[in-house]
Amino acid sequence: MEIxxxxxxxGFTILRLVGRLNMVTARQLRSSVAEAVAEGRSRLVVDLAQTESMDSSGLGVLINSLKVARQAGGDLRIAAPNEQVKLVLQLTNMERLFHAHPSAEVAYQND
Structure with a gap:
């Protein structure tokens, strides 16, 4: 995975993910989020437009990343998930927690 x-x-940071968000690559996202928050950038958008697929480990790191961002006074939003990623969110009832925005650029538009 490339991030x-x-x-x-x-005033927010976009993390663009290219590839698969799974058990092998989840650490990369966790590290990228931790680095951004440590640098004072706690308003984040995870752009999933080029993410091929996501498994439960990927979902877990998104949930953890949301917690990290919120503890730092920010938020984490997702953008442009494909159908497979949407299905994972629906099956786990996480689409209520992660409202998908059509693009990363508009994720904070109404704030």
């Missing part, structure tokens, strides 16, 4: 971080003009 790139980009600071948006609206």
């Amino acid at each position: 790139t971080a980009h600071d948006a003009d609206a």
